[in-house]
Amino acid sequence: MGDTPQSPPLRFGDDPYVWACWLYYQDRLTQSQIAEAMGVSRATVNAYLSEARDRGIVNISLEPARLASLTVADEIRRHFGLESCLVVPSEETHPLIDRLGRAGALALQSLLKSGDTLGVVWGRTIMAVAEHLKSPPLQDMTVVQATGSTQATFAYTPDLCTTAFAEALSAKSIKISAPAIVGSPELARAMMGEPLIADELAALAKVNRIIFGISSLRPNSTIHASGFFEQVSLQHYLARGAAGVLAGRFIDQNGAPVDGPLHARTIGIPLDVLTGIKTRIAVAGGFDKVPALLAMLRGGYANILITDAATGRGILNAEGVAPARPQAKTPARTPVIVRTQIKKFLNRPDDAVDEMLEGAINANRRYLKPVAGSNRALVARHGPRPGKVGLVIGGGSGHEPCFLGYVGRGLADAVAIGNIFSSPPPDPIAACAQAASGDAGVLFAYGNYSGDVMNFEMAAEQVEERGIKVRTVLTTDDIASSPIEDRDGRRGVAGNVLIFKVAGAACDLGLPLEACEAVTRKANARTYTIGVGLEPCSLPQIRRPTFELGPDDMEVGIGIHGEPGVARESLKAADAIVDTAIDAIFKEMDARPNERVAVLVNSFGATPMMELYILYRRVEQRLSARGIVVEANWIGPYCTSLDMVGASITIMHLDNELSRLLSRPCDTAAFKVL
Amino acid sequence: MTTSVVEHLIAMFGKISTAIDDAVDELSELDGAIGDADHGITMVLGFHAVTAALQSARSDLSSASAVMNAAATAFLNAVGASTGPLYATGLRRAAQSLDGVEKLDQSAATAMLTAIPAGIRERGKAQRGDKTMLDAWLPASEAAALALANGADRKTFWKQVVAAAEHGAEATRSMVAAKGRAARVGGRSLGHMDPGAASTVIIIKAMAEALSGDDA
Numbered sequence: 083m084g085d086t087p088q089s090p091p092l093r094f095g096d097d098p099y100v101w102a103c104w105l106y107y108q109d110r111l112t113q114s115q116i117a118e119a120m121g122v123s124r125a126t127v128n129a130y131l132s133e134a135r136d137r138g139i140v141n142i143s144l145e146p147a148r149l150a151s152l153t154v155a156d157e158i159r160r161h162f163g164l165e166s167c168l169v170v171p172s173e174e175t176h177p178l179i180d181r182l183g184r185a186g187a188l189a190l191q192s193l194l195k196s197g198d199t200l201g202v203v204w205g206r207t208i209m210a211v212a213e214h215l216k217s218p219p220l221q222d223m224t225v226v227q228a229t230g231s232t233q234a235t236f237a238y239t240p241d242l243c244t245t246a247f248a249e250a251l252s253a254k255s256i257k258i259s260a261p262a263i264v265g266s267p268e269l270a271r272a273m274m275g276e277p278l279i280a281d282e283l284a285a286l287a288k289v290n291r292i293i294f295g296i297s298s299l300r301p302n303s304t305i306h307a308s309g310f311f312e313q314v315s316l317q318h319y320l321a322r323g324a325a326g327v328l329a330g331r332f333i334d335q336n337g338a339p340v341d342g343p344l345h346a347r348t349i350g351i352p353l354d355v356l357t358g359i360k361t362r363i364a365v366a367g368g369f370d371k372v373p374a375l376l377a378m379l380r381g382g383y384a385n386i387l388i389t390d391a392a393t394g395r396g397i398l399n400a401e402g403v404a405p406a407r408p409q410a411k412t413p414a415r416t417p418v419i420v421r422t423q424i425k426k427f428l429n430r431p432d433d434a435v436d437e438m439l440e441g442a443i444n445a446n447r448r449y450l451k452p453v454a455g456s457n458r459a460l461v462a463r464h465g466p467r468p469g470k471v472g473l474v475i476g477g478g479s480g481h482e483p484c485f486l487g488y489v490g491r492g493l494a495d496a497v498a499i500g501n502i503f504s505s506p507p508p509d510p511i512a513a514c515a516q517a518a519s520g521d522a523g524v525l526f527a528y529g530n531y532s533g534d535v536m537n538f539e540m541a542a543e544q545v546e547e548r549g550i551k552v553r554t555v556l557t558t559d560d561i562a563s564s565p566i567e568d569r570d571g572r573r574g575v576a577g578n579v580l581i582f583k584v585a586g587a588a589c590d591l592g593l594p595l596e597a598c599e600a601v602t603r604k605a606n607a608r609t610y611t612i613g614v615g616l617e618p619c620s621l622p623q624i625r626r627p628t629f630e631l632g633p634d635d636m637e638v639g640i641g642i643h644g645e646p647g648v649a650r651e652s653l654k655a656a657d658a659i660v661d662t663a664i665d666a667i668f669k670e671m672d673a674r675p676n677e678r679v680a681v682l683v684n685s686f687g688a689t690p691m692m693e694l695y696i697l698y699r700r701v702e703q704r705l706s707a708r709g710i711v712v713e714a715n716w717i718g719p720y721c722t723s724l725d726m727v728g729a730s731i732t733i734m735h736l737d738n739e740l741s742r743l744l745s746r747p748c749d750t751a752a753f754k755v756l
Numbered sequence: 757m758t759t760s761v762v763e764h765l766i767a768m769f770g771k772i773s774t775a776i777d778d779a780v781d782e783l784s785e786l787d788g789a790i791g792d793a794d795h796g797i798t799m800v801l802g803f804h805a806v807t808a809a810l811q812s813a814r815s816d817l818s819s820a821s822a823v824m825n826a827a828a829t830a831f832l833n834a835v836g837a838s839t840g841p842l843y844a845t846g847l848r849r850a851a852q853s854l855d856g857v858e859k860l861d862q863s864a865a866t867a868m869l870t871a872i873p874a875g876i877r878e879r880g881k882a883q884r885g886d887k888t889m890l891d892a893w894l895p896a897s898e899a900a901a902l903a904l905a906n907g908a909d910r911k912t913f914w915k916q917v918v919a920a921a922e923h924g925a926e927a928t929r930s931m932v933a934a935k936g937r938a939a940r941v942g943g944r945s946l947g948h949m950d951p952g953a954a955s956t957v958i959i960i961k962a963m964a965e966a967l968s969g970d971d972a
Contacts, residue, residue: 300885300934320884321898325930335927369932369943373885376930392943399947400930478837501801503792504837532936533838536879540841621794624784628793643792646944 090120098122102130103140154394158387161403162379165386170367172392178367183210186365186388190293193361193386194251196221201228201286201351202240202247203294203329206304207365209238211293212246223253226285228292229330229350230262236304247293256285260349262330263311267346274349286351291361294384297327298374311344318342326374328383329356335373337381357383367393372400424620424627424725434622435479435501442486446751449490450497453517458499459510460486461517462750465495471589471598472496472518473525475582476511477534478503480621481642484721487752488579493586494527494750498541502621502724503643505533511541515550523551523595527585527602529574530556553599557581559609559732561670562639562648575642576684576721577609577732580744583753587743605740610671611682612663613730615640615647619687619723638662642686642723656693660700663731668708671735675709680734680744685719686726694718697729705733713741720752760971764860765823766810768966773803775962776955783958786951790938795951798839805834820860824851838936839952842876842889849875860967862913866900869917869960873897880935887931887938887945889952895924896960914964921960925953 094101098120105116106127113131117124134140155169170185190211194200202208202225227244241257248255259282260273273279297305299320305311305327324332324340330350332340339345339353356362364384366375375397378384389397428434439457443450453459466472475485476498485497496514500506515524526542528534535556542552557574559581564571574581584605588598615637618627621644628644631637636659639648654662673679683698685691694717705712713736721730734740748755776783776799783796809830810823817823824847832844853871857864873893882888899920903913928950933939938950 301883323927335930369946372932372943372946373927373930396932396943396946399943402929402947500836501794501798503794504798504835505840507833507836507840509833531838532880533836533841536838536841537836621797623797624793628788645792645938646790 099130099134099137099139102127103134106131107140151391151394154391154398157398157403158379158389158394161398161401162387164379164384165361167386167394168388169394170388170390172390178390179207179210181390182207182365182367182388183212184214186211186293186363187214187216189363189386189388190215191218193291193363194218194220194223196223199224199226199285199288199290200247200251200253201226201289201292201294201356201359202244203228203292203351204238204240204243205295205297206238207295207367208293209243209246211365212243212250215247215250217250217252220251223251224256224285224288225251225253226256226289227258227282228286228289228294228356230258230260230264230348232262238304256282258282258349262350263344263347264349265347270347270349279349283349286355289351289359291363292351292356292359293363293365294329294356295366296364296371296374296378298371299324299326300370303370315342315344325377326371328353328378333377333381333383335377335380337377337379337383353383361386363388365389369393369396372396376400424625426620426622426625426725428622431622431625435499438479438482439486439499442482442751446486449749449751450486453496453510453513456510456513458506459496459513459517460489460499461496461514462489462491462494464491464749465489465493466518466520468520469522470520470592471522471525471595472515472520473527473582473586473589473598474498474511474514474518475527475578476500476506476514476538477528477531478505478643480644480724481721483719483752484578485582488582488586488750490748490750492590492746492748492750492755493753494582495586495589500537505531505537508537508540508544511538512544515541515545515552516548519550523553525585525589525595525598525602526552526554527557527578527582528554529578530558530571531573551595553595555581555585555599555602555606557606557609559606559611560613560639560641561610561666562612563641566670573641574606575611575613575732576682576730577606577611577734579684579716579720579753580680580682580732580734581605581609583748583755584740584743586748587746590746590748591743601739601743605734605743608671608735608737608740609732610667610735611730611732612638612666613640613642613647613686613728614638614659614663615686615726615728616653617688617727619644619726621724637728640686640726640728642721644723644726656696657700660697660704660731664701664704667731667733671733673708673710673735676711678711678713678736678741679705680714680716680736681705681712682715682720682730682732682734683717684721684730684732686728686730687719687722688725688727689729691718694729697731701731701733714744716753761820761858761860762817762823764966765820766807766814766817768963769803769806769810769823769827771962771966772959773800773807775958776800776803779955779958783951783955786949786954789948790933790945791936791951795839795955798835798837799955802831802835802839802843805830820854820857820864821851824848824854838880842880845879846872846875849878862900862904862908862910865913865917865963865967866897866904869893869897869900882935885931886934887928887950887953888933888935889950889956891928891931891950892921892924892953892956892960896921896956910968910970914968918957918961918964921957925949925957928953 090101151169155167159167225248325335365388367390472495478500480502495518498506498511558572559577560575585602637647780796787795828844828847849871853867933945
């Protein structure tokens with residue numbers, strides 16, 4: 083056989099596959115040229131290349147965001163039998179409405195033909211389409227307003243939308259000179275019988291293409307601001323299962339029209355006329371709209387959909403269709419051994435919390451003791467004293483040493499402990515407040531979770547009835563959990579520890595309740611945390627992972643309750659992970675050169691110190707590159723999530739006051755400042 | 757007879773507890789998809805505490821309201837979390853609505869099925885469509901009111917209530933969570949039934965089983 087390969091150049095070792103791939107993909111030779119260079123037949127080269135793909139030596143990849151939007155679009159088109167579906171990649175750089183508008187305009191430009199009559203249903207997204215529409219060289223175009231009008235003054239009324247499309251297309255425009263909703267069915271009938279209005283409505287019969295959005299019935303929907311629907315009628319429709327509003331008409335989750343008081347009072351295109359139009363283009367996006375979009379798609383109202391990748395994926399998930407995973411073919415992997423039960427040191431799983439508390443209380447008896455015989459409420463031995471504000475912290479168990487490790491002189495005065503990842507009920511919290519009170523008021527500080535808020539609030543009511551003044555600071559340091567506009571909605575994670583420390587020092591200094599509260603709020607406002615999970619945790623009673631995480635995946639923006647994070651990304655190198663976190667923190671933290679910070683690199687339970695130091699190394703590199711001084715650091719398991727593999731990075735932006743309070747001596751089981 | 761109402765409600769909580777026991781894994785799995793996987797455990801814990809408290813206080817429980825209040829306190833103290841205050845407030849509202857009730861007929865059941873979600877809504881400030889237990893409770897209470905108005909017999913009444921709860925829970929799949937921890941996962945909650953709504957269906961089914969007999 084003449085097929086014995088020449089020996090490959092040194093840099094390829096003895097691997098003809100890599101050599102062939104290099105020549106083909108890198109040097110761009112043809113297969114015949116490669117055959118000549120390697121001294122093998124063309125068929126062999128072809129086999130090398132194909133085998134190289136199968137073995138994963140070569141990965142052909144499209145940019146993942148674009149690939150994902152293609153697969154999602156294809157799956158939606160197939161599943162709902164659409165003519166076409168355009169999905170814009172999900173990216174954060176431009177507002178969604180803007181991106182949808184751009185895509186909608188592109189789609190419309192390619193669909194419209196001279197002589198078309200385009201129906202326009204008003205909406206914010208539809209207005210965005212008009213704004214991006216470039217006049218195509220078309221003639222004899224007509225634009226028809228598909229619903230009645232409104233007197234309201236927002237920027238995307240039916241009238242303004244119609245005008246915008248007509249101008250962009252140099253089209254004749256036909257408006258409806260009647261309100262979208264009138265006072266009574268009789269009035270509606272009478273108005274539609276008026277010759278002028280009847281002519282305008284008759285123009286709707288000539289519409290051969292229509293563009294519309296869809297409104298959800300969620301509280302943030304623009305229909306509430308539109309003034310079209312009174313709250314009372316909306317409740318009527320909600321109770322009848324309305325999932326969305328299309329051209330002023332309510333539809334249920336399967337797209338069937340929902341009857342109600344507004345139906346006969348609405349002037350505009352009826353749904354059965356709409357579905358008779360040849361090209362029906364829907365443009366909409368956003369998670370809130372998923373139920374409404376599903377209703378619209380199931381009802382067959384659109385045959386062309388323009389949305390974004392995240393919403394598209396949401397639609398498919400909600401419909402129970404998994405979009406094909408956007409990944410190039412990867413070589414077969416040795417199967418991961420699936421562990422059915424995670425090993426743990428337990429007696430009876432149901433006793434885990436009580437036995438842990440027994441051990442922890444005994445081990446730390448020099449710092450704390452139970453209040454009134456309950457191990458779920460613990461008070462510091464050398465904490466509460468007359469005239470001092472009492473600091474009460476608390477939360478679920480499973481975060482050890484949080485929260486009981488932070489009870490003692492100079493830090494928290496009492497801690498209420500709940501079940502695993504569950505807020506304590508009001509009674510132990512109230513007992514803590516009573517025990518911590520030195521008649522100068524009590525400060526509650528805890529993470530912002532709905533359960534904790536409800537229980538602590540109920541406890542505060544009880545305690546205040548007994549004449550103890552209570553102030554509350556919710557910690558909200560997790561910057562991944564909500565955007566900056568919703569800072570109050572963020573949850574509290576490991577940054578808790580530093581915020582509690584500041585609060586404890588303020589109380590210990592003898593500051594009045596209002597001052598303690600104020601400085602704790604400041605500490606919270608200047609504390610920023612991001613967590614990354616590499617493996618899920620498992621609960622003692624279940625001993626299976628709380629969620630699934632692929633071998634190459636990590637969860638970014640993970641909390642401390644074993645719940646999935648905000649986004650799933652491909653695992654990266656430690657420095658790259660730190661960079662992602664620090665970049666996000668720098669976006670919010672306005673720290674100038676020579677300003678000081680405190681850093682907490684926290685393990686979620688199973689990540690060892692070795693890796694925490696690797697993370698810390700990069701954190702300090704990034705801070706010092708900006709001239710920021712690390713005044714204090716804590717590295718270790720400070721706020722865990724059972725046995726989760728992962729870590730969080732917290733930065734507190736110090737000022738003189740915070741710095742003084744953070745460095746004030748304290749002595750607790752898990753946090754000491756000498 | 758007052759004792760009969762008390763006995764029926766105690767039996768109802770017993771049935772709820774058993775039904776939740778049977779569903780613990782399923783509930784925890786649902787929760788794992790969008791929350792912290794402990795919903796099943798929490799509910800088991802809460803209803804075990806309720807049945808234990810009702811058994812031990814049996815001789816002191818002289819009215820329907822007393823049973824519901826005892827259940828509320830036991831549930832709250834065992835559970836905490838968010839489920840504790842929510843169900844405790846709902847059950848306390850139910851206690852008020854059952855004041856003086858001697859027979860758990862369709863009218864009393866409607867009062868109870870209306871009071872529970874009213875309490876839950878008051879405490880948690882959630883709305884319909886937020887992907888919470890209310891998305892099963894509210895349709896159930898509306899179905900109850902409708903069935904009562906239509907003069908449905910006991911069996912039909914409960915059948916319609918259960919169907920409405922099931923339908924409501926099913927509809928949470930296409931909702932995005934707006935309350936509680938699941939709200940943090942954003943669009944990733946799509947496609948998953950809300951675990952709180954799923955356990956509501958189990959509770960309502962057990963109620964139906966306990967109360968659709970003619971002697972309740």
